[in-house]
Amino acid sequence: MPVWSVRETMAQLFSKRADSRLRLAIGFACAVLLLSCATGFALVRAGQTWAVGHPAEQPIPFSHAVHAGGLGLDCRFCHAGVERTADAGMPSAETCLGCHDRVWNVAAQFTPLRAALAGGTAVQWASVSRLPNHVRFDHAAHTTAGVGCVSCHGAVQEMPRTVRAETLSMGFCLDCHRDPTSGQPRAVETTTGGLPAGEAAFTPRPHGLRALRYRHFGVEVSPMTRCSTCHR
Ligand code: HEC
Ligand code: HEC
Ligand code: HEC
Ligand code: HEC
Ligand code: HEC
Incomplete structure (x- = not known):
């Protein structure tokens, strides 16, 4: 009885062509995965995603x-x-109208101010x-x-x-909170x-975040980067 070998069985099941095609497909899939990860990361870091620069x-x-x-x-x-x-x-409507009531009165532009003043509301x-x-x-x-x-x-x-x-993203806040004196x-x-x-x-501040440290499971945690400082 011949010795059974995985290598030989595989060689019988898959032709040389099929084997190299599979290798190519796996390589291609890996490349696509890596590229989409890189694109995703770049998009999250990009200012545009966070509406930077848009009025x-x-x-x-x-x-x-x-x-x-x-x-x-x-x-x-x-x-x-x-x-x-x-x-x-x-600022309240009064703050603006202190200057824009009589002097520098560009009437049409200030309609929302007068509406806010009349209705006792704030300008939206x-x-x-x-x-x-x-x-x-x-x-x-x-x-x-x-x-x-x-x-x-x-x-x-x-x-x-x-x-x-x-960006005002979490990464932006943490960049400074990790080391406020750097940069x-x-x-x-x-x-x-x-x-x-x-x-x-x-x-x-004498009683501020940077003066404090917390011990948790034997690990020192700075309140500057603790989740509950910014999330409640
Ligand atoms: C004369 C009043 C006035 C002064 C002085 C003023 N602001 Fe404003 N600020 C406003 C008004 C009105 C808005 C809302 C309209 C807008 O966003 O342009 C505003 C909006 C802002 C916003 C955007 C707030 C948001 O919710 O996104 C920031 C940031 C800001 N001001 C910062 C400043 C800084 C920094 C200074 C000093 C360099 C300053 N302002 C001086 C009236 C003023
Ligand atoms: C200290 C006085 C003062 C205050 C307070 C003030 N303004 Fe003005 N504002 C001015 C002057 C002066 C000008 C004219 C500038 C020019 O013509 O070059 C002006 C111009 C403007 C213009 C015309 C804008 C432009 O691009 O020419 C608008 C709109 C305006 N102000 C809105 C506001 C609003 C809204 C507030 C309140 C949040 C406010 N102002 C508070 C003094 C003031
Ligand atoms: C460490 C970052 C940071 C600094 C420093 C900062 N702001 Fe802000 N500001 C923010 C964020 C974040 C918001 C949005 C807050 C929210 O949505 O709860 C904001 C909101 C505002 C608003 C909108 C109204 C409000 O109260 O939410 C104004 C106006 C403003 N900031 C003006 C200023 C002025 C003027 C200064 C300097 C004296 C200043 N900010 C310093 C991050 C900052
Ligand atoms: C440029 C540096 C800088 C940036 C950017 C910054 N912070 Fe801070 N933050 C500080 C410093 C410094 C303190 C005060 C440390 C202390 O108390 O000694 C602080 C304190 C705080 C506190 C504690 C307030 C309290 O009750 O004592 C909160 C909450 C906070 N930051 C949230 C944020 C958030 C959210 C952002 C992003 C939108 C942000 N910070 C961005 C420097 C920064
Ligand atoms: C210095 C302030 C700060 C600290 C500390 C912080 N975060 Fe955040 N986090 C933010 C801000 C700001 C956002 C909102 C960004 C946005 O979507 O505008 C956010 C968003 C998030 C989100 C929502 C995800 C998203 O994309 O909107 C999660 C989940 C989160 N934080 C988890 C954490 C955890 C877990 C920790 C502790 C390890 C932590 N955060 C510590 C500021 C902070």
Whole structure:
């Protein structure tokens, strides 16, 4: 009785041609899989996927370049909550009409302001920065730690129409949270960043996240990167 061999049996079952075709097919499948993984990764990292650089449709064609850049108005004049609360806050109709009531009254453009004033409501501005509901963000924590607006919103004072300057993806947040002192110095100025000029970037708050460490299953976890810091 001849010795049974897998190699010989296979050789009888599959011809040489079929064998090399199979090898080619497997090679091709691997290449397709690798390519689609690479494309997926590139798309997730790409700014375009996150609507970076696209303005939103606004009720009034407001320009930061005119008001913050040209007139030099402080960010806090209109976003009064940045240093004290989680929300930066939006200007009321009264804030705009302080200047646009009699002087610089471009009537048609300001109809939404008058409607808001008459109805006791707020102007419905569209957001270019809104995060999903499962993410928690806090402006005061960042501003008081010395992180300037420019780090996350770009050079807003130069924008004729407000656009998203950074992805604001989880990767973007974590890039800084892993090591807030790394990278290029992040400028903080009164008119462009909300904090007095010359103040050191990233002054750790005495009871802030960076002063804390948690032990979990014998592993030290920094609250800066802990899931529950940003997800509740
Ligand atoms: C005169 C009032 C005014 C001043 C001063 C001002 N803003 Fe605004 N800001 C607005 C208004 C109105 C909007 C909503 C319309 C828009 O997005 O353009 C807005 C929107 C924004 C947004 C987008 C918010 C979102 O939900 O996506 C950012 C970011 C922002 N401002 C940052 C700044 C920064 C940084 C400064 C200082 C350099 C500044 N603003 C100065 C009135 C102002
Ligand atoms: C400190 C005074 C002041 C405040 C407050 C102010 N503006 Fe203005 N705004 C001006 C001046 C001055 C101009 C005219 C600039 C020019 O003609 O070059 C202007 C221009 C405009 C224009 C015309 C835009 C353009 O591109 O020429 C719009 C629209 C406008 N403002 C909306 C607003 C809104 C909305 C608010 C409130 C969020 C507001 N402004 C708050 C002073 C102000
Ligand atoms: C560390 C990143 C970061 C910094 C620094 C930052 N912002 Fe924001 N900002 C955000 C994010 C993220 C949102 C969206 C928040 C959300 O959807 O809950 C936002 C939202 C806003 C809004 C929309 C209204 C609101 O309160 O949600 C305004 C206005 C704004 N920021 C202005 C500013 C100004 C002015 C500064 C500087 C004093 C500043 N931001 C600094 C990330 C940042
Ligand atoms: C450029 C750096 C930087 C970026 C970008 C950044 N953060 Fe932070 N974040 C900080 C610093 C610094 C602190 C404060 C550390 C401390 O308390 O000492 C902080 C604190 C926080 C806190 C804690 C607030 C509290 O209650 O104490 C939350 C939540 C947070 N960040 C969420 C986010 C989210 C969400 C994003 C992305 C949209 C983001 N951060 C992007 C630097 C950054
Ligand atoms: C510094 C803040 C921060 C920390 C820490 C953080 N996340 Fe996130 N995460 C975000 C932001 C911002 C988004 C929303 C991005 C978007 O879709 O706009 C997000 C989105 C997500 C999503 C939804 C996926 C998606 O694509 O929308 C999941 C799941 C998630 N995070 C899990 C985690 C887990 C697990 C951890 C802990 C290992 C963690 N996150 C820590 C900021 C954070």
